[in-house]
Amino acid sequence: MELLLANPRGFCAGVNRAIAIVHQALERYQPPVYVLHEIVHNTHVIEELRQRGAVFVEELEEIPRGAVTIFSAHGVSRAIEERAKELGLRTIDATCPLVSKVHRRMIRLHSLGYDVLVIGHKGHPEVEGTCGQAEGPVHVLSQPVEIPGLRVTDPAKVGYVTQTTLSVDDTAELLKALRVRFPLISEPERTDICYATTNRQGAVRQLADAVDLVLIVGSKNSSNSNRLREVAELRQTPAYLIDHAGEIDPQWLAGVNRVGISAGASAPEHLVVEVVAWLQQHGAGEVVEMAGEEEHINFLVPDLQA
Structure with missing residues (x-):
């Protein structure tokens, strides 16, 4: 294997x-x-x-x-x-800082008198924080079926922001429907879905096409980790989200020749190492690291003044 x-x-x-x-x-x-x-x-x-x-x-x-x-x-x-x-x-x-960038756009749109659509998962902390950046009409959308029921102050003054950890594919479908409903909708110059989310979803898309099973290391409440599992499943490849190696079910490996492994943006690498070790103890051999987007982004840690 x-x-x-x-x-x-x-x-x-x-x-x-x-x-x-x-x-x-x-x-x-x-x-x-x-x-x-x-x-x-x-x-x-x-x-x-x-x-x-x-x-x-x-x-x-x-x-x-x-x-x-x-x-x-x-x-x-x-x-x-x-x-x-x-x-x-x-x-x-x-x-x-990429979430703060979304907050700034939210504030700017409200200052211009726009109704703002927040595309994301209702109840997620990031979405709640974004919605609470400005006073004025805010609408949270999760899927295209919610669009027909939207009631806005002025259809010509509608803008949107998105949660940074959404599915790129799902969001594209929702935005397509929004542009039909609101032809003048104000869009960000660049997507609010962050580089890390986009890169990891692209990598899993390639991974899923090359393997029989995908394991995503990440916690159950991690939005970006759940999206990675969904990306693999959309490629018709069985995929499981696991918090650690102990959650692997040996039955998943029956008839599997290639296992693909990735990890959400909040999952430490040592958990991936442990998953690899567990699989090698259960018959896996060679480990191949796929080529992918190189990431060189670093954010400065501020001088802490509490």
Whole structure:
């Protein structure tokens, strides 16, 4: 049984930056340091940071007054920022710079009097943070069937932003339908779907065409990891999302000659190494790393002033 590794895979620049911010905050301010929501959506990353002294909470009211508080890579609404000030919290913003770029467009569209369509998954932290950037009409869309029921103030003044971790294929279909409904819709100069999401989906598309089974390493609540599994399945290749090697079912390997492996943007590489080791213990041999897009993007970690 041959193993093929997708390239690129795993951590993106925004995830690296967010994790580095938590590590530096712990070193500078000493534990406990509080984090509103999971800093990134990966159970192993969260547990490692928790062991170092990070405390993850779902509500600001759970945090003691004056404590150092980090906003996750997914971003938060303006209301959350204001509430943190009211509670006297010392905040550090770990929002991915590419998510912040979406926030700025959201604010600009509202300032121009546009209804804004936020294309993304309802309830996802990134979507909630984006919706909370400006006052005014906001509509969250997840699929094309929701478009006919949209009611906007002025069809000539409609713009959109997207969640950064969406399926490129699914979003293309939704945007096609939106352009029919709103011919004058304001679009970003470049897609809001981030480079890492696009690159990893492209790599899995190629991977799925070359193997009999795809394993995506990532947590169940990771949007970008779920999209990778869906990309493989759209190529008619069986695919499973696993948090770690222990979740592999040996029955999946029956009759399989080639296994493809990738990892979501919030999944650490050591988990991929463990999956490869598990498969080699169960009959796999050679490991081949596929060619792919080289990524050279790095985001500076800010000087932490909480």
